[in-house]
Amino acid sequence: MIVKFLTITVLGGLSFVVLLMLAPNIEQSLSESRISHAYNQVRYLADPHSSDSDDGLGPPVDPWGQPYQFVNDEDRIVRVVSFGPNMSSPADGFDDDDIYSDMPKSPMEAIKREKNLQWLFAFGISIATWILLTIAFLRSTRCVQK
Template identity: 30%
Template sequence: MAVSLLVLVFGLPNIEQSRQEARSAQAFRLAQEIKTGTLPEDTVDPWGKLFEIRRPAEGEVTVVSRGPNGLTPSSGYDSDDVSTSMSDPPHQKIIRLKQIQVIVVLALVALPWLVLLVAAIRKR
């Protein structure tokens, strides 16, 4: 019983993961609103930095937040960047990882109990 509780306590997603997910989702929403003109271009992201507005000569305007580390590589994005051009923004990745984490933890908690149940049934 104690082991199951420990696995639950230490295995389930922590508060910081949820904070990171919320900030990333907020940054993505704000970037979309800046792009559509709902918010002014001088809006700051959840980390207190201005969004970057990229206006290529041809093509669609892109709004970018450099994320909590404030850095973006010269080509592409790093793992915490948020951009209106992303089809799979970071908060969606965090959600999927948390879902996998919950499933694994619940499986680890349930497995010993299932083994004990099967052993008890076989003894009968």
């Protein structure tokens, strides 16, 4: 009985290793943190009520070391733009990783949705692995006992 319990526990440990292999990595979280910071910063810089005092540090830069771009449109609305991780943008608009102050939705919404799916997949595969290995083990011990 104790051997079965220990074996099932070891199978749980193997399933935990599967979970760790499928879970989102730390570097991905660092990139997501930079995107979130850039989005918050462009919203702050575009706010007409934010502090406009010159602190002598030069123009503000995004998390990738590039200066934010300030663009005035025909309605005299200021749009603040970060070119994002690829540090470039097409001449006629934005590409997928550009971050700008009047985005309809935060870029973090899609990232959170993707992260939740990654965790759901990792937990699902890990639990399924443990269940299948445990069933296979219990069936093999039942065959040996006969």
